[in-house]
Structures are given as C-alpha cells and as structure tokens.
Amino acid sequence: MAVSLNTLAGRLEASKGLDVLADKVQGALSRLPLNAGMRSTLSGTWLGHPVHPLLVATPIGAWTSAALLDLFGERRAARTLIGAGVVSVLPAALTGASDWLDTSGSERRIGAAHFASNMAAAAAYGGSWALRRRYYRSGVALSMVGAGAAIFSGWLGGHLAYAMGVGVDTNAFNVADIDWTPINVKVSQDTLVGASAGASPLVVTRSSSSVHAIGGRCSHRGAPLSEGKLADNCVTCPWHASRFDMATGQVVAGPAVAPQPVYETRERDAGIEVRRHEERALRTNSVQVTPA
Numbered sequence: 001m002a003v004s005l006n007t008l009a010g011r012l013e014a015s016k017g018l019d020v021l022a023d024k025v026q027g028a029l030s031r032l033p034l035n036a037g038m039r040s041t042l043s044g045t046w047l048g049h050p051v052h053p054l055l056v057a058t059p060i061g062a063w064t065s066a067a068l069l070d071l072f073g074e075r076r077a078a079r080t081l082i083g084a085g086v087v088s089v090l091p092a093a094l095t096g097a098s099d100w101l102d103t104s105g106s107e108r109r110i111g112a113a114h115f116a117s118n119m120a121a122a123a124a125y126g127g128s129w130a131l132r133r134r135y136y137r138s139g140v141a142l143s144m145v146g147a148g149a150a151i152f153s154g155w156l157g158g159h160l161a162y163a164m165g166v167g168v169d170t171n172a173f174n175v176a177d178i179d180w181t182p183i184n185v186k187v188s189q190d191t192l193v194g195a196s197a198g199a200s201p202l203v204v205t206r207s208s209s210s211v212h213a214i215g216g217r218c219s220h221r222g223a224p225l226s227e228g229k230l231a232d233n234c235v236t237c238p239w240h241a242s243r244f245d246m247a248t249g250q251v252v253a254g255p256a257v258a259p260q261p262v263y264e265t266r267e268r269d270a271g272i273e274v275r276r277h278e279e280r281a282l283r284t285n286s287v288q289v290t291p292a
C-alpha cells in the first residue's frame with residue numbers, strides 16, 4: 001500500500017498537467033488584494049508556526065462528527081455540522097493558499113492537487129448539505145464522496161509536510177558546533193558575507209558595536225540569505241522578502257514563521273569565531289555536540 005501511494009505521489013510530483021492547474025489557481029490568487037502584511041498573517045508569522053494545519057482541523061472535525069451523527073440518526077445535527085465544515089473551509093483554504101504561493105516545481109504540483117481535492121470535498125459536502133433536507137439518502141451518499149476527497153486531500157497535505165518539508169523550519173536539522181569555530185571571512189561594517197561553521201551556512205555582518213552571525217539558510221524555504229539585502233541590521237531574504245534581525249535571528253517580517261539560528265561571535269587575532277549558544281541549539285536532533 002505504502003509503495004503504491006509513493007508511486008502515485010511520484011507521478012503527481014512529475015505531472016506537468018498539474019502545472020496548468022497551478023498556473024490558473026496562482027493567476028486567480030494573484031488577483032486577490034493580499035499585501036505583504038496579510039500574507040504574513042495568513043502564513044502564521046505572528047504565531048511562530050504555520051496557521052494552515054490548525055485551521056484544517058475544523059472542517060475535518062465537523063465532517064467526521066457529522067458521519068458519526070448520521071450513524072446515530074441525528075440528521076439535523078449532522079446537517080448543521082456539514083454546513084459548518086463547508087464554511088470553515090474558506091479560512092483554511094486562504095492560509096493554505098498563502099503557503100502554497102511560495103512553493104515551486106513538484107511541491108507546487110502536489111499543492112495544486114491538494115487544493116483541487118479540497119475543493120472537490122467542499123463541493124460534495126456543500127451539495128450534501130443542500131440535498132439533505134429533502135433527499136436525505138442522496139445527501140448522505142454525496143457526503144461519502146466528500147469524505148473520500150477529503151481523505152485523499154489530507155494524504156496529499158501530509159505528503160507536502162512530511163515528505164517534502166513544506167512549512168518545516170529549514171534549520172530544524174542543522175548541525176552546529178557549540179565550540180568556538182573559526183569562519184575565515186573578513187566582514188566590513190553594514191555588508192553581508194556568506195560563511196560556514198562546519199556544515200552549517202551562515203550570514204555574517206558587522207555593526208558599529210559587534211559582529212553578528214545567524215543561519216545562512218532562510219527558515220522559510222531555504223534561500224541563501226547572504227544574497228539578500230541588509231538594512232537597519234536586518235537581512236531581507238532574496239526569495240520571498242522575509243526579514244530577520246541579524247542580532248537576534250527573530251522574524252521581523254514574514255512569510256517566514258521560524259527565527260534563524262543565532263551564533264555567538266568573538267574576534268581573535270586569527271579572525272572571527274562563532275558558536276551556537278541559544279536554547280534551540282541544544283535540541284538533540286539539531287546540534288553536533290563535541291564528545292567530552
């Protein structure tokens with residue numbers, strides 16, 4: 001079963017036909033009046049976590065509960081929950097669309113299939129809600145179709161997050177040394193320089209008071225921050241314009257939701273040295289601890 005699902009996922013990832021759908025959806029979304037602040041809100045910058053996974057729980061929960069109510073003959077309550085689920089698709093779809101707009105290639109194709117399945121589920125449940133008052137059995141049958149589409153869509157959403165890493169902090173599995181490490185670069189004031197500490201990319205700058213170093217791979221979708229722009233001691237990502245404070249790594253503007261790893265810096269005669277020092281560096285899966 002897992003093998004055939006993986007085969008299906010591979011086919012969808014490579015399907016150029018989905019690019020046609022993706023172009024159409026992207027064209028429609030680009031006409032919505034969404035500015036950068038709204039995009040950050042929809043993405044979850046204010047929450048420090050993508051909002052979409054939280055909101056999808058509402059339609060899924062409503063529709064699943066409606067199926068149970070159908071089993072127990074609670075027709076009216078089931079219909080109410082189906083209607084509530086359909087209404088709650090809108091905020092879930094908007095947040096998902098905001099995340100999807102920053103994807104490309106195979107991620108964008110799977111996202112388009114996820115979107116189409118969600119719309120099919122919402123349409124089937126909407127039809128079920130309309131039919132149930134007079135044609136209850138047909139309404140229940142249509143909600144079964146909706147359940148199938150919703151399950152398929154949920155699987156695609158899981159594939160996007162767990163297999164393709166969309167929405168995951170790209171620094172979650174960073175390897176970092178907690179010992180002082182030379183980075184062998186020269187940094188002048190108010191310029192950005194790319195460097196590395198072992199296997200971890202960095203972006204480094206010098207302010208009037210000190211040298212600042214944060215992770216060089218954008219936590220959003222992995223852009224090289226050393227190719228971004230520096231202003232007010234913040235770096236703007238070259239891909240989707242998230243801004244990060246060079247001193248604290250915090251997100252100043254989205255769509256990124258996770259901060260950049262921060263490195264402590266010091267200057268020695270041989271040059272600049274860095275080490276990870278903040279609490280997140282102590283996650284067991286993200287730090288390479290030097291053996292005692």
Ligand code: FES
Binds near residue numbers: 221238239240254
């Ligand atoms: S990769 Fe999207 S904001 Fe940096």
